[in-house]
Amino acid sequence: MAKELWEGNQAFAEAAVRAGLKAYFGYPITPQTEALEYMSYRMPELGRTFLQAESELAAINMVYGAACAGVRVMTSTSSPGTSLMMEGLSYIAGTELPMVLVDVVRGGPGLGNIAPSQGDYNQMVHGGGHGDYHPIVLAPASIQETVDTVYGIFDTVEKYNAVGVVMIDGSIGQMMEAVEMPPMLEVRKDYPDWAVKGGFGKDRRVLTSIYLNPAEEEKTNFRLMRRWQEIEKNEVRFKEYFMDGAKLSVMGFGSSGRIALSAVRAARAEGLPVGLLRPISLSPFPYQAVRQVAEQVENILVVEMNSGMMLEDVLKEAKGRTNVEFYGRMGGVMPFPDEILSEIKRIMSEKTHSDAHPRDQWLKHMEGIA
Secondary structure, three states, X not given: OOOEEEEHHHHHHHHHHHXXXXXXXXXXXXXXXXXXXXXXXXXXXXXXXXXXXXXXXXHHHHHHHHHHOOXXXXXXXXXXXXHHOXXXXXXXXXXXXXEEEEEEEEOOOOOOOOOEOOOOHHHHHXXXXXXXXXXXXXXXXXHHHHHHHHHHHHHHHHHXXXXXXXXXXXXXXXXXXXXXXXXXXOOOOOOOOOOOEXXXXXXXXXXXXXXXXHHHHHHHHHHHHHHHHHHHHHOOOEEEEOOOOOOEEEEOOHHHHHHHHHHHHXXXXXXXXXXXXXXXXXXXXXXXXXXHHHHHOOEEEEEEOOOOHHHHHHHHHHOOOOEEEEEEOOOOOOOOHHHHXXXXXXXXXXXXXXXXXXXXXXXXXXXXXX
């Protein structure tokens, strides 16, 4: 199939349509509004459901209702909207329903700005609403990878009856790249055995996320945790680049990982033994891959467009095994490859390393920059 030029937001919307999406509910917020705009005419022309809600709170609860009915459903938003959806995400997870959220991350906290960021890491990977559950969180690094991820995540969340999040940043949402679109799937016509059903005088299946008996709530939590063990076993995703013989590994996800790859290529061109580990699944996180890299290299450099949120997950496995350092940009500022290359050269030239937390070292270093 020939490649076509697509904007990121419209591309992931079309990928969802082709994956058999039956219903989309959303609310406009920059930098993902193009996705909602695209859905506003694409879904109705196919006889499917599109509705612009009055708020993100309304949108996520509409998603909840459609998920109960057993249809493929999704929403998309950006960081402040994602924050408003936290309660609904927890309700959906507690009811054990599959749904998809695409989060196009922008600068924060607060209303912040409309520039690209990765500051939603903690609220998605270590948050996602109250209670003992984990969303599946995937972080593609290009428009093609975003299309492939969105297209496939519906099968994944339906396999585990889980909340699935595709987390990209505003740059991926707004840029244009050549993309090969996947084939069009039909909207599913079967009625899932977990969906709500029945009525007065008929067999009924009632779905709920409220268990007033603590023992019943605990059983639900244990069921969710055991299901999460299966997800951890089967759904870890990452990519490695130039790791053969590497003495330093850069680690970054999404756009940070993509930018870091340019820096790694430049370092290799200069003869420096540098590689890259790019996590794709942030939840479940590729802890084993991080551990293996930490046992191989002398240094790890974590690069993020936030204050070092993934850094803490890297440190869980790498601390004590190798030296870990951090370089981040915040508030919608994106790092350049030459910044990362400069950090690589600095780390590899130093003979001793500080025992301070990598974030503290980074903040001190950034005093003269920002």
